[in-house]
Amino acid sequence: MPDMPDMPELPPGAARTSPEGARCGLVAIVGRPNVGKSTLMNALVGQKISITSKKAQTTRHRITGVRTVEEAQFVFVDTPGFQMKHATALNRNLNRTVQSTLSDVDVVLFLVEAGRFGMDDAKVLSLIPEGKPVVLIPNKLDTVHRRSDLLPWLKSMQERHPFAEYVPMSAQKQADVDRLFQIIKPYLPEQDWFYEEDALTDRSEKFLASELIREKLFRLTGDELPYNSTVVIEKWEEEGNLRRISAAIVVERDAHKGMIIGSGGERLKRIGSEARQELERLTDGKVFLELWVKVRSGWADSEEHLRSYGYE
Numbered sequence: 452m453p454d455m456p457d458m459p460e461l462p463p464g465a466a467r468t469s470p471e472g473a474r475c476g477l478v479a480i481v482g483r484p485n486v487g488k489s490t491l492m493n494a495l496v497g498q499k500i501s502i503t504s505k506k507a508q509t510t511r512h513r514i515t516g517v518r519t520v521e522e523a524q525f526v527f528v529d530t531p532g533f534q535m536k537h538a539t540a541l542n543r544n545l546n547r548t549v550q551s552t553l554s555d556v557d558v559v560l561f562l563v564e565a566g567r568f569g570m571d572d573a574k575v576l577s578l579i580p581e582g583k584p585v586v587l588i589p590n591k592l593d594t595v596h597r598r599s600d601l602l603p604w605l606k607s608m609q610e611r612h613p614f615a616e617y618v619p620m621s622a623q624k625q626a627d628v629d630r631l632f633q634i635i636k637p638y639l640p641e642q643d644w645f646y647e648e649d650a651l652t653d654r655s656e657k658f659l660a661s662e663l664i665r666e667k668l669f670r671l672t673g674d675e676l677p678y679n680s681t682v683v684i685e686k687w688e689e690e691g692n693l694r695r696i697s698a699a700i701v702v703e704r705d706a707h708k709g710m711i712i713g714s715g716g717e718r719l720k721r722i723g724s725e726a727r728q729e730l731e732r733l734t735d736g737k738v739f740l741e742l743w744v745k746v747r748s749g750w751a752d753s754e755e756h757l758r759s760y761g762y763e
């Protein structure tokens with residue numbers, strides 16, 4: 452059976468429903484790991500399409516979500532986080548992805564943690580091409596006790612970069628998220644919509660499934676598991692409303708394999724059963740999920756492996 456097709460790429464002008472004065476543009480969300488990019492994108496798109504987790508570096512793919520608000524259509528590109536400590540091929544790839552993603556967007560949302568600007572944030576800022584409108588989003592504002600403490604910090608940020616807008620907010624607050632749409636709307640060019648009004652994402656169901664298994668994997672192994680473990684969907688068959696999925700969790704070391712399997716296979720069973728339940732909700736059908744763990748030593752260092760796993 453075929454995979455769920457990705458949404459076809461419509462050239463500008465092909466959407467049939469653009470209203471008078473339509474705007475449409477690409478919006479990138481960037482920031483160091485764990486700053487709240489996935490949380491913000493999920494809030495903006497209004498549906499869980501990217502996976503949030505306390506584990507840094509959970510977003511490795513470019514993910515596009517689409518949201519139409521009044522006459523404006525926002526096409527979101529969620530770019531990967533950064534891993535500064537380990538300079539592997541994986542990270543070089545991430546930086547390339549970030550830069551190529553940013554070269555063709557209309558506006559960049561640059562997330563930092565309100566009141567903080569470190570080397571890791573500076574590195575992200577330095578990858579944004581010159582001349583792009585950049586909206587500074589000091590996120591997690593709810594964790595700042597006195598808002599007035601933020602003023603000198605905001606002033607210092609003004610000196611770092613000529614940001615187009617300053618929008619301190621909390622990605623977890625709906626009112627803040629709604630306000631953000633209005634603020635970034637003028638940065639979208641006036642043109643016809645790229646997608647139908649109710650389009651949510653152009654990612655396939657298969658991709659979402661692998662991200663979902665990854666989320667369960669990281670949730671249930673806590674901080675023990677290195678971020679560069681990955682999930683590869685090896686079999687995907689559909690029979691009516693039933694999906695038979697076989698997925699491999701690829702890790703670097705035998706020790707990690709044991710960690711995932713757990714004593715008596717308990718942990719792997721739990722990862723599988725939680726992922727299956729959520730996949731059934733996602734696909735609105737029945738799912739047989741077979742999970743297994745593979746050791747692929749040093750895979751994060753090999754450009755070739757990266758290509759075969761689809762990270763180019």
Ligand SMILES: Nc1nc2c(ncn2[C@@H]2O[C@H](COP(=O)(O)OP(=O)(O)OP(=O)(O)O)[C@@H](O)[C@H]2O)c(=O)[nH]1
Binds near residue numbers: 483
């Ligand atoms: N208090 C608070 N926590 C937040 C907010 N936004 C996100 N978080 C939390 O911050 C953590 C990281 O959020 P993510 O959305 O996964 O961050 P990310 O930038 O996508 O992370 P990577 O995928 O590692 O790049 C999660 O535990 C979120 O619940 C916020 O506005 N306030």
